[in-house]
Amino acid sequence: MTQKATFYHAGCPVCLSAEQGLAHALDPAAYDVEIVHLGEAPGRIAEAEAAGVESVPALVMGGQPFHINFGASLADVKGAA
DSSP: OOEEEEEEEOSOHHHHHHHHHTGGGSOTTTEEEEEEETTTOGGGHHHHHHTTOOEEEEEEETTEEEEEEEEEEHHHHHHHO
8 A cells, every 4th residue: 555645846946856856766666646836736735735835845745744955935836826
């Protein structure tokens, strides 16, 4: 059985680098990874906030948000949406 993992990003270079380096490195036998580009799916910003995401890129696994580097605050992403 795989665990759900959601990688939230905003499309910036830091986010895309983290997506390639981390999200795609997770074992697909262990994690079902969903990539969410918040610039293209602004309706999911509230979902990211509810999951505890404060900045992107961020990976949410097991209900725990992990903030990776710093591309943009979620407030900045909301302002751009």
